Amino acid sequence: MSTKATSDPTIFIIFGGTGDLNARKLAPALYNLFLDGWMPKKFSIIGTGRTKMSDEEFRTKLLEDINQFSRSGKAEKEKWDEFIKNVYYQVSDAKDAETYKEFGKRIDAHNAEWKAKANVIYYLAVAPEFFPIITTNIAKAKLAEDKKRVRIVIEKPFGHDLESAQELNKLISSLYDDCQIYLIDHYLGKETVQNIMAFRFANSILEPIWNRNFIEHVQISVTEQLGVQDRGPYYEGSGALRDMIQNHLLQLLCFVAMEAPNSFNAEELRNRKVDVLKAMRKFTPEDVRTSAVRGQYGPGWIQGEEVPGYRQETKVDPNSNTETFAAIKFFVDNWRWHGVPFYVRTGKRMHQSASTITIQFKDVPHLVFPAEATDSWQQNRLIISIQPEMSIRLQVQAKRPGIDMVLNTVDMVFDYKGTYTNEAPEAYETLLLDTMAGDQTLFMRGDQVEAAWDLIMPILKTWEGKKSLSFPNYSADSWGPEVAEALIARDGFHWFTLPVNGNKKAKH
Incomplete structure (x- = not known):
């Protein structure tokens, strides 16, 4: 429920970057936030998944998705070219802890280029069975040490029943502070x-x-x-x-x-x-x-x-x-x-x-x-x-x-x-903006x-x-x-x- 955009540099790392949720909701929402002037001046969107593709192939796919699903209609070339230079793709197996080191390198490179520490948002747009794996590997790779700047966004369903929800809660709470955890319900x-x-x-x-x-x-x-x-x-x-x-x-x-x-x-x-x-x-x-x-x-x-x-x-x-x-x-x-x-x-x-x-x-x-x-x-x-x-x-x-x-x-x-x-705005636009601003009002606990x-x-x-x-x-x-x-x-x-x-x- 933010009333203003954050000026802090921001890096979005989207697990499930080639998936349906990113295609239909996340990518169009981020692009619309950019069009409406809500994105910070310095930002980076890194899609990740097991599918092999180059940055250009990923950008082409996102353009098709945004043209189909964005509330603002087909992307205008000038605006799209300005937006897409901030979008990248990284092949990664979520189960392989070694691949998370590459995220650390990209984050360090952006921080050096921008001469400022960026907020880092890890968005888990994946099947629920990957929630424990990804959250554990991020923590193991020491990619969430900055409690004020690193946030983890987890989609529903959060657990399959009370027992599994309690187990997942216990795990994530042991790895991250409450201020870092964003349990999203788009409603x-x-x-x-x-x-x-x-x-x-x-x-x-x-x-x-x-x-x-x-x-x-x-x-x-x-x-x-x-x-x-x-x-x-x-x-x-x-x-x-x-x-x-x-x-x-x-x-x-x-x-x-x-x-x-x-x-x-x-x-x-x-x-x-x-x-x-x-x-x-x-x-x-x-x-x-x-x-x-x-x-x-x-x-x-x-x-x-x-x-x-x-x-x-x-x-x-x-x-x-x-x-x-x-x-x-x-x-x-x-x-x-x-x-x-x-x-x-x-x-x-x-x-x-x-x-x-x-x-x-x-x-x-x-x-x-x-x-x-x-x-x-x-x-x-x-x-x-x-x-x-x-x-x-x-x-x-x-x-x-x-x-x-x-x-x-x-x-x-x-x-x-x-x-x-x-x-x-679409619901995801509001919630992504709140995530960037560090506002947990509309997120579940x-x-x-x-x-x-x-x-x-x-x-x-x-x-x-x-x-x-x-x-x-x-x-x-x-x-x-x-x-x-x-x-x-x-x-x-x-x-x-x-x-x-x-x-x-x-x-x-």
Whole structure:
């Protein structure tokens, strides 16, 4: 959440430099930061991997990637030529400790050329099994001795379960200081997610009603139209609970439920998020049965195209027990939120790709209007749309124009596109800039990751230990399995969706 660029020389060393994450996200983000003037004057980007290629071949590949994936469109030659002279490639086997000496030589060469000590950022854009190997070899090669200037960025998933997360935490904490460790979750870099804090803590009218006395329930929904596509082998070992709820959705829940921090300080903000996770009610086996449901998509049609079911996807077990949908009812057992249910859901091959947070307020205590005036009566809702629309809308009741007293639901909307002309940065741009500036506010901390794993482990163990006999239980282009509707309907509620086409009213 930096407000200014760092002027310190910076070296990015990207493990997995030839991989998909660098192609789609990291390289375009770094290039856009350069275009917008956020990169330091002296910087170097070093991609590394086992694939043999020259600097020129690597630069050519990055140009193709940026032309395809950058929000700024195809690179202009003059700007690209200026950027690319700072980009290099180094062949390296992450398992070979000897090859890390070459990184030390490159760092020393840049420091000598720039006549200044550079910040060094090691970005682990690799499979999770390489996290222990790379972090250990960097430390062994004494490439992270400068605690103030060296940072390690680690992608999710951080661990496969609580035990593996604790082991990885223990290892990395023994090698690096906390100030060097950046556990990244790209959802935290999204513009609207950051705006949750601004919206909550910069407006005095919200704090008096942001509690159990006025809020009836909260919904957090992240749905995707896409299936697993070529990620079958990864997803078979993950599932929706690990892939989305343990990190993304619990992060969003923390932003909604956290107490006001004493200051806008990284550790203070992260402490308040950990407080939420520690206050969340633990699941018993009976709770899992009544408060957590799962689903797996079958074949269907999406936008006129026939799509396969999960079990027919590439390299997926034809009898797979992996969930592609999960919905859970959480409770935060503290003074502010006692008794308020937090419903979260996520799924693939859903009717719509959208990420929304809906806060439903309690009904008015006494309805003074006649029945005919309130046919379309609806409780007040605050809807925070993260994607694809970026907006915050408050739904209230107002009189419809005319002689009769008829009430209608109307929206008071803050829409990014309608309010601002400049384009919002991509999440990775924000997070990479924060890494350069040494700002850990939007990054997870080890104890936070462990607390999230601890919360969902009873659900994971229950689901993995009992095969679902109903899979597949929802078709592509639907809103998920019927059991998800039953989960929330038992409490007298229903799932909300915000139409992507810009219609004002949220629908079921």
